[in-house]
Amino acid sequence: MKTTRRRAVLASAAALCATAMALTGCTSSTPKTASTAAKLSTLTVMAPYLSTQAPAADNPVGAALEKVIGTKLDVTWVPNSSYGDKTNITLASNDIPDVMVIQGKDSGFVSNAEAGAFWDLTDYLKDYPNLKTNEPQVQEASSINGKVYGVFRARDVMRTAVMVRKDWLKKLGLSMPKTTADLLKVAKAFTDDDPDGDGKKDTYGIAIPKWPGGFATNSPYDAIETWYGAGNDWYQTGGKLEPTFTNPKWIDALNFEKKLVQGGYVNPDYATLDSVDWNQPFLTGKAGIIIDTYSRARQINGLLEKQDPTTYQNMVAVTGNLIGPDGKMHALPTPGYSGFLAIPKASVKTVAQLKGVLSVLNKMNSKRAQIIMNNGLEGQNFTVKDGRALPITTTDGTNLTAIVASYAQLGTNVNGSKFYPPAQPNAYDQQQYDAEIKTMNADTKNAVYNPAAAFVSNTYAQEGATLDNIIVDARLKYISGQDSLDQLKAAIQQWKSSGGSQVISETNDLYKKSKK
Known part of the structure; x- marks a missing residue:
């Protein structure tokens, strides 16, 4: 993603x-x-x-x-x-x-x-x-x-998608998640209720890899934080632009992510799983949900078809962005x-x-x-x-x-x-593709664009990687339970004192100039 x-x-x-x-x-x-x-x-x-x-x-x-x-x-x-x-x-x-x-x-x-x-x-x-x-x-x-x-x-402006094991949903009598609350419910059931029917507690809800990018790189965490209404990298408040991690809704989203992690509803190696192996837990029946893109959904469908051409159509259900706790859709777009x-x-x-x-x-x-x-x-x-x-x-x-x-x-x-859209190889794949396009178009109407995407802060250009790491590390330590809320807030202050406040100032100066 x-x-x-x-x-x-x-x-x-x-x-x-x-x-x-x-x-x-x-x-x-x-x-x-x-x-x-x-x-x-x-x-x-x-x-x-x-x-x-x-x-x-x-x-x-x-x-x-x-x-x-x-x-x-x-x-x-x-x-x-x-x-x-x-x-x-x-x-x-x-x-x-x-x-x-x-x-x-x-x-x-x-x-x-x-x-x-x-x-x-x-x-x-x-x-x-x-x-x-x-x-x-x-x-x-x-x-x-x-x-x-x-x-x-x-x-494509909109690529965010949620892939779910359709066979597990059917076995447990669950519906495809539409909200973040639904996501938690399904992830918990996939972990606790033996969705593969082997009598063992050997599955978990969501597969998340060690994300190779920094902050706001369309990771599963970024998607959830946008769904919660925290914004997309930056958000506008009181006529100013602020980073999303200064939004109280970002903390709410992290508490949700913490609940997923602390409940055991995420793969235990979420901090170390290589992204090249991201598909494997889903394909091998260890995990039932991936938050990524439609292209990954097509890739997984293709791999499952190779494994078993007779059953793959019953394995994967796909939807787009989920509705947040405020009852609204805040869809995470790509830069476009x-x-x-x-x-x-x-x-x-x-x-x-x-x-x-x-x-x-x-x-x-x-x-x-x-x-x-x-x-x-x-x-x-x-x-x-x-x-x-x-x-x-x-x-x-x-x-x-x-x-x-x-x-x-x-x-x-x-x-x-x-140009012409591509024809899919069979009726099922065509139906899936058409449904994806319909959902993407609907989600685009609720896209939360990054209001600071155009602006290039000199301080960020020089110190951005270091600054991003402060937030990424703090997020991971908080959702894992290693750090407290006070320590998370202290890390945000560290970001500001390490050059982040200057980034905010420069970004807002550029933002104001663009409005003249």
């Missing part, structure tokens, strides 16, 4: 920071004019690829896309594993592309953007219908202190984006050139282009059935699926997905 959040500013990018002045030396802050868009014959791009091999220069997917946008694409494909290093090297060189995929708001990108190395697109995107977003909260979250330095790459397409001023020097680039990106977000970049080539690697993309295997040895996955890295989809 871990996602790229405001905390991504901690990523190391020293080499990138050092290039800021070099990147901006050839341009100044260009006034907006009525310049006509320059006609581009070629657009140079740098992007990551996640498959084992980069697309060939003459691949059929790229050729089809170029035909739609009327511009040749000269793409430098970089392995995803080394993309960060390549970004630093490229920006320090004399060969900078027109468009770069930037994977997150790391400190180097923030420094360069604010120094003028990338175009501020805030007042331009509204003039391009396919780049004008219908998710303003996501665009705000992807911005840097309210300024938009890239066209964000949209991802995964990086963005940014335009360096070192290569795109004038407003006319900028408008030319944006015109091409506008065409790349058209329906026809989205279909090519996300589904592929109709009749070659997919067909359309009932409005869905049904994959077909290519017979000429070309792995079009891998090529399409690479071009999807160039997609933005900022005003909605216009």
